[in-house]
Amino acid sequence: MAVLRLPPAHLIAGLIADLCTDPGPEPSGRGLRLLGAADLRILAAELGLRPTKTRGQNFLHDANTVRKIVRTADLRPDDVVLEVGAGLGSLTLGLLPACAGVLAIEIDDALAAALPRIVAVRAPAYADRLHVLAADALRVVSLPDPQPSALVANLPYNVAVPALLNLLERLPTLRRVLVMVQAEVAQRLAAGPGSRVYGGPSVKAAWYGAVRRAGTISRQVFWPVPNVDSELVELVRHAPPQADRAAVFAVVDAAFASRRKTLRAALTGWAGSPALAEATLRAAGLDPGRRGETLGLAEFVALAAAAPVRRRAR
Numbered sequence: 001m002a003v004l005r006l007p008p009a010h011l012i013a014g015l016i017a018d019l020c021t022d023p024g025p026e027p028s029g030r031g032l033r034l035l036g037a038a039d040l041r042i043l044a045a046e047l048g049l050r051p052t053k054t055r056g057q058n059f060l061h062d063a064n065t066v067r068k069i070v071r072t073a074d075l076r077p078d079d080v081v082l083e084v085g086a087g088l089g090s091l092t093l094g095l096l097p098a099c100a101g102v103l104a105i106e107i108d109d110a111l112a113a114a115l116p117r118i119v120a121v122r123a124p125a126y127a128d129r130l131h132v133l134a135a136d137a138l139r140v141v142s143l144p145d146p147q148p149s150a151l152v153a154n155l156p157y158n159v160a161v162p163a164l165l166n167l168l169e170r171l172p173t174l175r176r177v178l179v180m181v182q183a184e185v186a187q188r189l190a191a192g193p194g195s196r197v198y199g200g201p202s203v204k205a206a207w208y209g210a211v212r213r214a215g216t217i218s219r220q221v222f223w224p225v226p227n228v229d230s231e232l233v234e235l236v237r238h239a240p241p242q243a244d245r246a247a248v249f250a251v252v253d254a255a256f257a258s259r260r261k262t263l264r265a266a267l268t269g270w271a272g273s274p275a276l277a278e279a280t281l282r283a284a285g286l287d288p289g290r291r292g293e294t295l296g297l298a299e300f301v302a303l304a305a306a307a308p309v310r311r312r313a314r
Contacts, residue, residue, distance in 0.1 A: 032097060033122045034063040035090045040223050043088050043118065047110050051224055057108075059087050060154055062221035066094035072214055072232060073152045073178040075099045082148035082174070084137045084163060085156045087111055089118045095152060096126035103148055105133045105140065137163040140170060147173040154180040157228065161185060161201050168208040168235075169245075177235035178214065186213050186231035193296045200256045204249060206297045209237040241297065247304040255292030255300070263295075264288035280306045 035043075040061050044051070051057035060066060069091060075081065079099040086092050086104035088111065095102050096119070106112040112134035120127045133143070138159055151174050155163055160181040168174060181189070184197070190211045191198040205211045217230040241248070254270035255263060263286065264278050271277035281288045284306035286299060295303070 032093060032126065034066055034093050035061060035088065035122070036063070037061040037223055040088055040090070043114070047114055049108075049110065057087065057156070058154075058222040058224060058226045060090040060221060061223050062218075063094075065217060065221045066091055068215065069152065069178065069180070069232065070094045070098050072234070073098070073150065073176070075150060075152070079150045080146045080148045082143070082151045082153070082167070082171070084151070084153040084167070086115055086132070087154075089115050089122070091152070091154055092119065092130065093123050096123055096129050099129075099150070101129040101131065101146070103131050103133060103143060105135050105137050107134075107136050109134055138166055140167065143171065147171065149173055149175050151177040151179065157182045157185070157226070161189070164189075165201075165204055168205075168237075175237045177209070177237075178232060180217055180230050180232055183216070183229035183231045186233045189233050189235075193294055195293070198293050199259075200252050203252045203295075203297055203300055205235060207240055207245065207248070209235040211235045241301045243301045243304060247307065248300055251304045251307075252292075252300055255295065259291065259293060262289050262291060266292060 040059050043049075051059065073081075073095075075095075075098045077098075077100065081095050081099045081102045083092055083095060083102055083104045086106045087108075089104075092102055092104055092115065104112075104115060106115065112132050115132050116127070116130060119130050131144070148171060151164075151167060151171075160179070164177070164179060164181075168177070185201075188197045188199055188201050189205045190213045191202045195202075202211075212234050214232040214234040217232065219225050219227075219229060222230075251267070251270065254267050256266075258266045263281055264274060267277040267281070268274050271280050278288045280303065284299070284302040286295070286303060
């Protein structure tokens with residue numbers, strides 16, 4: 001992984017001239033000019049970019065939506081923001097004035113190379129606050145200093161949950177998260193026990209922090225227009241339970257692998273046998289006839305802690 005500051009000029013031939021045809025800065029910003037739909041098309045044409053579903057490329061082009069996201073993120077002046085899937089910089093430009101710096105992760109090499117030059121033209125007063133990392137968020141294990149304190153991103157829909165969980169695991173300095181995801185994913189992440197959409201992602205997100213749905217986003221503010229609805233999800237980090245995260249997540253995965261089964265049946269493979277599953281459940285103070293979707297995080301923690309029953313019985 002490499003931090004990029006200035007891209008090779010041949011990657012963005014004609015970009016500066018096209019951008020400078022913009023009517024001018026917004027009155028509220030020091031030289032800041034947010035991107036509109038026409039700007040995105042110009043930039044994409046200059047870069048030879050065709051948005052792909054494979055990489056979940058739906059670029060935000062509405063300035064009011066960008067302002068809404070930045071406002072909802074409630075950033076502090078000293079925050080270092082991690083942005084995943086920065087794309088052409090629509091959200092990046094809105095974030096830069098609100099924090100100390102933005103570390104933008106972008107998997108597309110051409111976009112990662114172009115982003116610093118786009119920011120230099122559209123927001124010259126904030127260009128030194130941007131650092132770009134050409135990387136896959138699913139494979140990130142560490143980041144250069146200063147470490148990010150907030151994650152604000154329009155996450156690629158096809159990898160939203162694994163990317164979010166990976167970053168929360170790897171980056172303990174993240175205190176606050178605001179991400180835009182597919183609406184049904186937002187519902188799952190924020191769901192509580194008993195909800196029909198409550199599942200593994202709900203429990204795993206709750207391990208890291210308090211989660212809530214933070215607003216809807218119109219399909220029409222993206223280019224190209226997606227065929228799904230979007231929502232914002234907020235996570236405010238708290239101290240994790242005093243437990244083995246991997247052990248708890250393993251129980252969660254087993255419990256939700258067969259949602260219609262009782263826990264006694266669903267955990268048979270995890271425990272080693274139906275009898276061992278029942279013994280472990282009873283040791284955790286849980287009714288073996290319950291189903292996974294009725295258990296909260298604390299109960300999954302208790303179940304994982306009771307796992308020695310399984311080992312002693314073998």
